[in-house]
Amino acid sequence: MKRGILFIISGPSGVGKGTVSKALLEGSGGTMVFSVSATTRAPRPGEVHGREYFFVSEEEFERMIEAGEFLEYMKVFGRNNYGTPRRYVEEQLAMGNDVLLDIDVNGAMKVKENCPEAVALMLAPPSMKELRRRLENRGTEEQEAIERRLAEAKSELSRMGEYDFVVVNDDLQTAIEECRKVLEACKLTPAYCKDFVSDLINEDF
Protein backbone atom coordinates (compact mmCIF):
# COMPACT_ATOMS: atom_id res chain seq x y z
CA MET A 1 0.00 0.00 0.00
CA LYS A 2 1.48 3.29 -1.10
CA ARG A 3 1.14 6.05 1.46
CA GLY A 4 -1.02 9.02 0.50
CA ILE A 5 0.09 12.61 0.18
CA LEU A 6 -0.78 15.45 2.53
CA PHE A 7 -1.66 18.16 0.06
CA ILE A 8 -1.89 21.66 1.51
CA ILE A 9 -3.67 24.28 -0.53
CA SER A 10 -3.45 27.94 0.43
CA GLY A 11 -4.31 31.15 -1.30
CA PRO A 12 -5.92 34.51 -0.75
CA SER A 13 -9.62 34.90 -0.17
CA GLY A 14 -11.42 35.05 -3.52
CA VAL A 15 -8.82 33.10 -5.50
CA GLY A 16 -11.04 30.05 -5.90
CA LYS A 17 -9.57 27.58 -3.39
CA GLY A 18 -12.97 26.15 -2.55
CA THR A 19 -13.87 25.43 -6.18
CA VAL A 20 -10.48 23.90 -6.98
CA SER A 21 -10.48 21.80 -3.79
CA LYS A 22 -13.95 20.50 -4.52
CA ALA A 23 -12.97 19.54 -8.07
CA LEU A 24 -9.85 17.74 -6.85
CA LEU A 25 -11.83 15.76 -4.31
CA GLU A 26 -14.65 14.90 -6.69
CA GLY A 27 -12.23 13.95 -9.44
CA SER A 28 -10.16 11.70 -7.19
CA GLY A 29 -12.59 8.79 -7.23
CA GLY A 30 -12.49 8.60 -3.46
CA THR A 31 -8.70 8.46 -3.12
CA MET A 32 -8.58 11.96 -1.67
CA VAL A 33 -10.31 13.16 1.46
CA PHE A 34 -10.63 16.52 3.15
CA SER A 35 -8.80 16.92 6.43
CA VAL A 36 -11.35 17.18 9.24
CA SER A 37 -10.53 19.95 11.71
CA ALA A 38 -11.29 20.05 15.40
CA THR A 39 -13.17 23.07 16.69
CA THR A 40 -14.54 24.37 19.95
CA ARG A 41 -17.51 26.01 18.27
CA ALA A 42 -20.94 24.39 18.56
CA PRO A 43 -22.23 22.23 15.69
CA ARG A 44 -24.72 23.90 13.36
CA PRO A 45 -27.88 22.05 12.31
CA GLY A 46 -26.97 19.17 9.99
CA GLU A 47 -23.27 19.12 10.90
CA VAL A 48 -21.95 15.73 11.93
CA HIS A 49 -19.09 15.11 14.37
CA GLY A 50 -16.18 13.62 12.40
CA ARG A 51 -17.58 14.78 9.04
CA GLU A 52 -17.63 18.60 9.01
CA TYR A 53 -15.61 18.91 12.20
CA PHE A 54 -14.59 17.11 15.33
CA PHE A 55 -16.57 19.11 17.86
CA VAL A 56 -14.62 19.27 21.09
CA SER A 57 -14.90 21.18 24.38
CA GLU A 58 -12.40 23.88 25.33
CA GLU A 59 -10.90 21.46 27.86
CA GLU A 60 -10.50 18.73 25.26
CA PHE A 61 -8.94 21.24 22.81
CA GLU A 62 -6.50 22.29 25.51
CA ARG A 63 -5.64 18.66 26.29
CA MET A 64 -5.00 17.99 22.56
CA ILE A 65 -2.59 20.95 22.41
CA GLU A 66 -0.72 19.69 25.50
CA ALA A 67 -0.55 16.16 24.10
CA GLY A 68 0.86 17.40 20.77
CA GLU A 69 -2.13 16.04 18.88
CA PHE A 70 -2.37 18.95 16.42
CA LEU A 71 -0.43 19.40 13.20
CA GLU A 72 -1.33 23.05 13.66
CA TYR A 73 -3.89 25.00 15.65
CA MET A 74 -5.10 28.52 16.11
CA LYS A 75 -6.05 29.76 19.51
CA VAL A 76 -7.41 33.26 19.98
CA PHE A 77 -8.59 34.22 23.44
CA GLY A 78 -12.37 34.53 23.62
CA ARG A 79 -12.90 33.06 20.14
CA ASN A 80 -13.69 29.64 18.75
CA ASN A 81 -10.54 27.60 18.25
CA TYR A 82 -9.61 25.46 15.30
CA GLY A 83 -6.90 22.85 14.79
CA THR A 84 -5.84 20.01 12.51
CA PRO A 85 -5.69 16.72 14.44
CA ARG A 86 -2.65 14.71 13.43
CA ARG A 87 -4.35 11.35 13.97
CA TYR A 88 -7.07 11.68 11.34
CA VAL A 89 -4.52 12.80 8.74
CA GLU A 90 -2.10 9.99 9.65
CA GLU A 91 -4.80 7.34 9.47
CA GLN A 92 -5.91 8.46 6.03
CA LEU A 93 -2.35 8.69 4.68
CA ALA A 94 -1.57 5.21 6.01
CA MET A 95 -4.67 3.89 4.24
CA GLY A 96 -3.21 5.27 1.00
CA ASN A 97 -5.60 8.21 0.74
CA ASP A 98 -4.41 11.68 -0.14
CA VAL A 99 -5.51 14.32 2.35
CA LEU A 100 -6.42 17.83 1.26
CA LEU A 101 -5.88 20.61 3.75
CA ASP A 102 -7.18 24.10 2.96
CA ILE A 103 -5.31 26.43 5.27
CA ASP A 104 -3.64 29.86 5.51
CA VAL A 105 0.08 30.50 5.10
CA ASN A 106 0.99 30.35 8.80
CA GLY A 107 -0.93 27.12 9.26
CA ALA A 108 0.62 25.67 6.11
CA MET A 109 4.16 26.31 7.28
CA LYS A 110 3.38 24.91 10.73
CA VAL A 111 2.07 21.71 9.11
CA LYS A 112 5.19 21.44 6.94
CA GLU A 113 7.33 21.73 10.07
CA ASN A 114 5.43 18.88 11.70
CA CYS A 115 5.12 16.81 8.54
CA PRO A 116 7.98 17.62 6.15
CA GLU A 117 6.65 15.30 3.44
CA ALA A 118 3.53 17.43 3.08
CA VAL A 119 3.26 19.25 -0.23
CA ALA A 120 2.25 22.91 -0.05
CA LEU A 121 0.63 24.56 -3.02
CA MET A 122 -0.23 28.24 -3.32
CA LEU A 123 -3.17 29.09 -5.53
CA ALA A 124 -2.51 32.55 -6.95
CA PRO A 125 -4.72 34.97 -8.86
CA PRO A 126 -3.60 35.93 -12.39
CA SER A 127 -3.41 39.54 -11.19
CA MET A 128 -4.40 41.67 -8.22
CA LYS A 129 -6.92 43.47 -10.42
CA GLU A 130 -8.60 40.16 -11.22
CA LEU A 131 -8.64 39.23 -7.52
CA ARG A 132 -10.34 42.55 -6.77
CA ARG A 133 -12.89 41.85 -9.50
CA ARG A 134 -13.65 38.41 -8.04
CA LEU A 135 -14.06 39.76 -4.52
CA GLU A 136 -16.33 42.56 -5.75
CA ASN A 137 -18.42 40.16 -7.87
CA ARG A 138 -19.21 38.08 -4.83
CA GLY A 139 -21.17 41.09 -3.65
CA THR A 140 -21.07 39.88 -0.08
CA GLU A 141 -18.69 42.40 1.40
CA GLU A 142 -18.34 46.10 2.02
CA GLN A 143 -15.68 48.02 0.10
CA GLU A 144 -13.63 48.37 3.27
CA ALA A 145 -13.58 44.61 3.85
CA ILE A 146 -12.51 44.08 0.22
CA GLU A 147 -9.61 46.50 0.61
CA ARG A 148 -8.54 44.67 3.76
CA ARG A 149 -8.73 41.30 1.98
CA LEU A 150 -6.62 42.62 -0.89
CA ALA A 151 -3.96 43.87 1.50
CA GLU A 152 -3.97 40.48 3.24
CA ALA A 153 -3.74 38.76 -0.15
CA LYS A 154 -0.62 40.68 -1.01
CA SER A 155 1.02 39.74 2.24
CA GLU A 156 0.11 36.06 1.73
CA LEU A 157 1.31 36.06 -1.88
CA SER A 158 4.63 37.57 -0.82
CA ARG A 159 5.32 34.25 0.95
CA MET A 160 4.87 32.18 -2.22
CA GLY A 161 8.55 31.25 -2.12
CA GLU A 162 7.92 29.15 1.00
CA TYR A 163 5.56 26.91 -0.97
CA ASP A 164 6.53 23.88 -3.02
CA PHE A 165 4.27 24.79 -5.92
CA VAL A 166 2.42 27.76 -7.32
CA VAL A 167 -0.64 27.36 -9.52
CA VAL A 168 -2.26 30.40 -11.11
CA ASN A 169 -6.04 30.22 -11.16
CA ASP A 170 -6.73 32.10 -14.38
CA ASP A 171 -8.68 29.44 -16.25
CA LEU A 172 -10.30 27.13 -13.69
CA GLN A 173 -9.92 23.89 -15.67
CA THR A 174 -6.23 24.58 -16.30
CA ALA A 175 -5.67 25.28 -12.61
CA ILE A 176 -7.37 22.01 -11.64
CA GLU A 177 -5.31 20.07 -14.21
CA GLU A 178 -2.11 21.66 -12.89
CA CYS A 179 -2.95 20.75 -9.31
CA ARG A 180 -3.51 17.16 -10.45
CA LYS A 181 -0.16 17.08 -12.25
CA VAL A 182 1.58 18.35 -9.15
CA LEU A 183 -0.07 15.64 -7.09
CA GLU A 184 0.90 12.93 -9.58
CA ALA A 185 4.49 14.18 -9.78
CA CYS A 186 4.70 14.15 -5.97
CA LYS A 187 3.91 10.45 -6.04
CA LEU A 188 7.07 9.98 -8.07
CA THR A 189 9.43 11.27 -5.38
CA PRO A 190 11.78 8.88 -3.56
CA ALA A 191 9.92 9.48 -0.27
CA TYR A 192 6.75 8.05 -1.80
CA CYS A 193 8.53 5.18 -3.58
CA LYS A 194 10.47 3.97 -0.50
CA ASP A 195 9.03 0.47 -0.46
CA PHE A 196 9.53 -0.13 -4.15
CA VAL A 197 13.08 1.18 -3.98
CA SER A 198 14.06 -0.98 -1.04
CA ASP A 199 12.51 -4.09 -2.64
CA LEU A 200 14.46 -3.40 -5.82
CA ILE A 201 17.75 -2.97 -4.02
CA ASN A 202 17.26 -6.13 -2.00
CA GLU A 203 16.20 -8.24 -4.97
CA ASP A 204 18.45 -11.13 -5.99
CA PHE A 205 19.45 -10.99 -9.61
Place this chain on the structure above:
Amino acid sequence: MKRGILFIISGPSGVGKGTVSKALLEGSGGTMVFSVSATTRAPRPGEVHGREYFFVSEEEFERMIEAGEFLEYMKVFGRNNYGTPRRYVEEQLAMGNDVLLDIDVNGAMKVKENCPEAVALMLAPPSMKELRRRLENRGTEEQEAIERRLAEAKSELSRMGEYDFVVVNDDLQTAIEECRKVLEACKLTPAYCKDFVSDLINEDF
Protein backbone atom coordinates in the same frame (compact mmCIF):
# COMPACT_ATOMS: atom_id res chain seq x y z
CA MET B 1 10.52 34.72 -20.95
CA LYS B 2 10.28 31.85 -18.49
CA ARG B 3 13.59 30.14 -17.80
CA GLY B 4 13.93 26.52 -18.88
CA ILE B 5 14.58 23.56 -16.63
CA LEU B 6 17.79 21.56 -16.43
CA PHE B 7 16.42 18.05 -16.42
CA ILE B 8 18.91 15.36 -15.40
CA ILE B 9 18.06 11.78 -16.26
CA SER B 10 20.07 8.91 -14.79
CA GLY B 11 19.57 5.21 -14.60
CA PRO B 12 21.35 1.92 -14.96
CA SER B 13 22.55 0.64 -18.30
CA GLY B 14 19.70 -1.18 -20.03
CA VAL B 15 16.87 0.69 -18.28
CA GLY B 16 15.84 2.57 -21.43
CA LYS B 17 17.22 6.07 -20.80
CA GLY B 18 18.04 6.59 -24.47
CA THR B 19 14.53 5.73 -25.67
CA VAL B 20 12.83 7.85 -22.99
CA SER B 21 15.19 10.80 -23.61
CA LYS B 22 14.59 10.66 -27.35
CA ALA B 23 10.81 10.59 -26.85
CA LEU B 24 10.96 13.58 -24.46
CA LEU B 25 13.02 15.59 -26.93
CA GLU B 26 10.90 14.70 -29.94
CA GLY B 27 7.67 15.34 -28.06
CA SER B 28 8.81 18.74 -26.81
CA GLY B 29 8.20 20.56 -30.08
CA GLY B 30 11.67 22.05 -29.93
CA THR B 31 11.41 23.46 -26.41
CA MET B 32 13.85 20.86 -25.05
CA VAL B 33 17.42 20.33 -26.20
CA PHE B 34 20.09 17.81 -25.32
CA SER B 35 23.04 19.14 -23.36
CA VAL B 36 26.11 19.11 -25.62
CA SER B 37 29.20 17.74 -23.85
CA ALA B 38 32.81 18.70 -24.43
CA THR B 39 35.23 15.88 -25.17
CA THR B 40 38.91 15.42 -25.93
CA ARG B 41 38.23 12.51 -28.26
CA ALA B 42 38.50 13.02 -32.02
CA PRO B 43 35.31 13.58 -34.02
CA ARG B 44 34.00 10.55 -35.94
CA PRO B 45 32.87 10.90 -39.55
CA GLY B 46 29.67 12.94 -39.70
CA GLU B 47 29.99 14.38 -36.20
CA VAL B 48 29.68 18.16 -36.04
CA HIS B 49 31.37 20.40 -33.45
CA GLY B 50 28.65 21.92 -31.26
CA ARG B 51 26.06 19.32 -32.30
CA GLU B 52 27.24 15.88 -31.09
CA TYR B 53 30.06 17.32 -28.97
CA PHE B 54 32.27 20.30 -28.50
CA PHE B 55 35.57 18.79 -29.63
CA VAL B 56 38.39 20.33 -27.65
CA SER B 57 42.11 19.68 -27.16
CA GLU B 58 43.53 18.34 -23.90
CA GLU B 59 44.91 21.82 -23.20
CA GLU B 60 41.56 23.48 -23.79
CA PHE B 61 39.81 20.88 -21.58
CA GLU B 62 42.36 21.61 -18.85
CA ARG B 63 41.80 25.35 -19.22
CA MET B 64 38.02 24.86 -18.97
CA ILE B 65 38.46 22.91 -15.71
CA GLU B 66 40.70 25.65 -14.26
CA ALA B 67 38.26 28.35 -15.33
CA GLY B 68 35.31 26.55 -13.69
CA GLU B 69 33.53 26.22 -17.01
CA PHE B 70 32.16 22.73 -16.34
CA LEU B 71 29.00 21.81 -14.45
CA GLU B 72 30.70 18.43 -14.08
CA TYR B 73 33.55 16.61 -15.79
CA MET B 74 35.24 13.26 -15.74
CA LYS B 75 38.97 13.03 -16.14
CA VAL B 76 40.68 9.66 -16.26
CA PHE B 77 44.40 9.67 -16.94
CA GLY B 78 45.21 8.32 -20.38
CA ARG B 79 41.56 8.27 -21.51
CA ASN B 80 39.30 10.59 -23.43
CA ASN B 81 37.77 13.18 -21.15
CA TYR B 82 34.17 14.36 -21.06
CA GLY B 83 32.50 17.31 -19.39
CA THR B 84 29.31 19.38 -19.37
CA PRO B 85 30.06 23.00 -20.27
CA ARG B 86 28.06 25.37 -18.12
CA ARG B 87 27.78 28.03 -20.81
CA TYR B 88 25.78 26.00 -23.34
CA VAL B 89 23.33 24.90 -20.64
CA GLU B 90 22.98 28.44 -19.27
CA GLU B 91 22.35 29.93 -22.71
CA GLN B 92 19.62 27.42 -23.49
CA LEU B 93 17.93 27.85 -20.10
CA ALA B 94 17.99 31.63 -20.49
CA MET B 95 16.35 31.24 -23.92
CA GLY B 96 13.53 29.37 -22.18
CA ASN B 97 14.54 25.93 -23.44
CA ASP B 98 14.62 22.91 -21.19
CA VAL B 99 17.94 21.08 -21.26
CA LEU B 100 18.12 17.29 -20.98
CA LEU B 101 21.26 15.84 -19.45
CA ASP B 102 21.79 12.06 -19.52
CA ILE B 103 24.43 11.36 -16.90
CA ASP B 104 25.47 8.89 -14.18
CA VAL B 105 24.76 9.33 -10.48
CA ASN B 106 28.08 10.99 -9.58
CA GLY B 107 27.77 13.42 -12.47
CA ALA B 108 24.15 14.11 -11.58
CA MET B 109 24.95 15.03 -7.98
CA LYS B 110 27.86 17.22 -9.09
CA VAL B 111 25.52 19.11 -11.44
CA LYS B 112 22.96 19.57 -8.66
CA GLU B 113 25.70 21.02 -6.46
CA ASN B 114 26.60 23.53 -9.16
CA CYS B 115 23.03 24.19 -10.23
CA PRO B 116 20.62 23.55 -7.33
CA GLU B 117 17.56 24.28 -9.45
CA ALA B 118 18.32 21.30 -11.69
CA VAL B 119 15.80 18.48 -11.42
CA ALA B 120 17.26 14.98 -11.13
CA LEU B 121 15.19 12.00 -12.19
CA MET B 122 16.19 8.36 -11.77
CA LEU B 123 14.77 5.97 -14.32
CA ALA B 124 14.43 2.60 -12.58
CA PRO B 125 13.69 -0.87 -13.90
CA PRO B 126 10.53 -2.59 -12.63
CA SER B 127 12.75 -5.35 -11.21
CA MET B 128 16.34 -6.52 -11.35
CA LYS B 129 15.21 -9.63 -13.21
CA GLU B 130 13.65 -7.47 -15.91
CA LEU B 131 16.84 -5.40 -16.14
CA ARG B 132 18.82 -8.62 -16.62
CA ARG B 133 16.38 -9.71 -19.34
CA ARG B 134 16.79 -6.38 -21.17
CA LEU B 135 20.58 -6.50 -21.00
CA GLU B 136 20.59 -10.10 -22.24
CA ASN B 137 18.16 -9.35 -25.07
CA ARG B 138 20.47 -6.68 -26.43
CA GLY B 139 22.79 -9.58 -27.24
CA THR B 140 25.75 -7.24 -27.44
CA GLU B 141 27.61 -8.25 -24.31
CA GLU B 142 29.31 -11.22 -22.71
CA GLN B 143 27.74 -12.76 -19.63
CA GLU B 144 30.53 -11.38 -17.48
CA ALA B 145 29.90 -7.82 -18.66
CA ILE B 146 26.20 -8.27 -17.95
CA GLU B 147 26.90 -9.41 -14.39
CA ARG B 148 29.13 -6.38 -13.90
CA ARG B 149 26.43 -4.04 -15.25
CA LEU B 150 23.85 -5.56 -12.91
CA ALA B 151 26.12 -5.04 -9.92
CA GLU B 152 26.70 -1.43 -11.02
CA ALA B 153 22.94 -0.99 -11.48
CA LYS B 154 22.30 -2.05 -7.91
CA SER B 155 24.82 0.42 -6.58
CA GLU B 156 23.33 3.23 -8.71
CA LEU B 157 19.77 2.37 -7.67
CA SER B 158 20.76 2.40 -4.01
CA ARG B 159 21.30 6.15 -4.42
CA MET B 160 17.75 6.80 -5.61
CA GLY B 161 17.03 8.79 -2.47
CA GLU B 162 19.39 11.52 -3.69
CA TYR B 163 17.17 12.14 -6.70
CA ASP B 164 14.16 14.43 -6.86
CA PHE B 165 12.03 11.94 -8.77
CA VAL B 166 11.89 8.24 -9.55
CA VAL B 167 10.14 6.91 -12.64
CA VAL B 168 9.81 3.18 -13.19
CA ASN B 169 10.24 2.18 -16.81
CA ASP B 170 7.91 -0.80 -16.94
CA ASP B 171 5.59 0.32 -19.73
CA LEU B 172 7.51 2.74 -21.95
CA GLN B 173 4.58 5.08 -22.75
CA THR B 174 3.69 5.37 -19.05
CA ALA B 175 7.29 6.18 -18.18
CA ILE B 176 7.44 8.90 -20.84
CA GLU B 177 4.14 10.37 -19.63
CA GLU B 178 5.39 10.38 -16.04
CA CYS B 179 8.61 12.16 -17.03
CA ARG B 180 6.51 14.79 -18.81
CA LYS B 181 4.30 15.27 -15.75
CA VAL B 182 7.37 15.73 -13.58
CA LEU B 183 8.72 18.34 -15.97
CA GLU B 184 5.40 20.20 -16.07
CA ALA B 185 5.08 20.12 -12.28
CA CYS B 186 8.62 21.51 -11.97
CA LYS B 187 7.52 24.53 -13.97
CA LEU B 188 5.02 25.23 -11.21
CA THR B 189 7.63 25.72 -8.47
CA PRO B 190 8.28 29.19 -7.03
CA ALA B 191 11.81 29.17 -8.49
CA TYR B 192 10.36 28.95 -11.99
CA CYS B 193 7.59 31.47 -11.35
CA LYS B 194 9.84 34.17 -9.85
CA ASP B 195 9.02 36.87 -12.39
CA PHE B 196 5.29 36.29 -12.24
CA VAL B 197 5.36 36.29 -8.46
CA SER B 198 7.31 39.50 -8.18
CA ASP B 199 5.09 41.25 -10.74
CA LEU B 200 2.04 40.18 -8.79
CA ILE B 201 3.39 41.40 -5.48
CA ASN B 202 4.39 44.75 -6.95
CA GLU B 203 1.10 45.32 -8.74
CA ASP B 204 -1.03 48.23 -7.64
CA PHE B 205 -4.56 47.25 -6.80
